[in-house]
Amino acid sequence: MSELIDKLRVDFKNEEYRHSYAEECLNATIATQLKVLREQRGMTQEKLAEKAGMKQPRLSVLEDANYANWSISTLKRLARALDVALSVKFEAFSEVILDFEEMSRNSLERLSFGDDPVFLFKNVRTSRAFRRRRHAFNDAERIALQGKQMNLFSAEIKGWPAQEPSSRSESNAEDAAMVGMSLGQHGRRQDATSVGSVG
Amino acid sequence: MRSWSERLQVKERAKLDFKVDVLAIHGTQLIPNVVSPTGVSSIFKLKVQGQVKLRPMLCEGPGDAISFTFLLGAKEVQFELVPSGAPEIAANYRKDLVVHPTRRCLHERANRQTKS
Numbered sequence: 001m002s003e004l005i006d007k008l009r010v011d012f013k014n015e016e017y018r019h020s021y022a023e024e025c026l027n028a029t030i031a032t033q034l035k036v037l038r039e040q041r042g043m044t045q046e047k048l049a050e051k052a053g054m055k056q057p058r059l060s061v062l063e064d065a066n067y068a069n070w071s072i073s074t075l076k077r078l079a080r081a082l083d084v085a086l087s088v089k090f091e092a093f094s095e096v097i098l099d100f101e102e103m104s105r106n107s108l109e110r111l112s113f114g115d116d117p118v119f120l121f122k123n124v125r126t127s128r129a130f131r132r133r134r135h136a137f138n139d140a141e142r143i144a145l146q147g148k149q150m151n152l153f154s155a156e157i158k159g160w161p162a163q164e165p166s167s168r169s170e171s172n173a174e175d176a177a178m179v180g181m182s183l184g185q186h187g188r189r190q191d192a193t194s195v196g197s198v199g
Numbered sequence: 200m201r202s203w204s205e206r207l208q209v210k211e212r213a214k215l216d217f218k219v220d221v222l223a224i225h226g227t228q229l230i231p232n233v234v235s236p237t238g239v240s241s242i243f244k245l246k247v248q249g250q251v252k253l254r255p256m257l258c259e260g261p262g263d264a265i266s267f268t269f270l271l272g273a274k275e276v277q278f279e280l281v282p283s284g285a286p287e288i289a290a291n292y293r294k295d296l297v298v299h300p301t302r303r304c305l306h307e308r309a310n311r312q313t314k315s
Contacts, residue, residue, distance in 0.1 A: 020213035032230045064232045066246045195223045195306045196268050
């Protein structure tokens, strides 16, 4: 069970509290993902701002977790500049909290259209089951990159859902694309920290 | 900190709790500008936006690099810190804490004595 949800269980019974908390969570997530996506592409704030038709100081403000006055239209401009789709969804509070708790650089990175293997190659697995599995692979890869469990890394590759590719060369290309995609996501989960106060 | 936060409005308290949870779960590396400098070395502030802006002061450690200690509950009213000179007061608390580490206690949320 999530430690954070346990902490929030009582407070979230208050409508004002849970909506204020979730709004802060949204602001922080937007700022963090903008920064992560920009860094994933090796772009400076100046470069991304230029592509999105805004000034660098404006982008700097949007990458601040304390900023709350962003708009959907601004995010759409940034999505276009980053060559990703913008997805806006209504969610249950539990989903928001669990996603936030598990948030990492890895979980926030997204491929540009030009790097997306689903559009690059035929026969790339797109089932929901596989997409879930792909995230599990990313976690295994993260552990492997930390030099702890290389075997787990290999086992996850072998364990992908089988689907017969139309040709051998296409199969190789597909696997290469998948491995390349995952190796591009070097997120590290931060170690939990403790917070205290002077009594 | 707990008695200070118990006097806050629900909305402000929710925002403050979120920032504390960010620190506890993700530290300062992943989420940009979770803490801001104060102009006084080693003292940072959490920024909680609202009509009255909360600016609780804290430091890293001071004993280790993966914990934080709140030193003072402060707020900002019309761009003025209340209490005035809050970063300096926090810096003095930090010095006191280095000498007397047992004064440090686990964070407690308002209303509930949940330790984080």
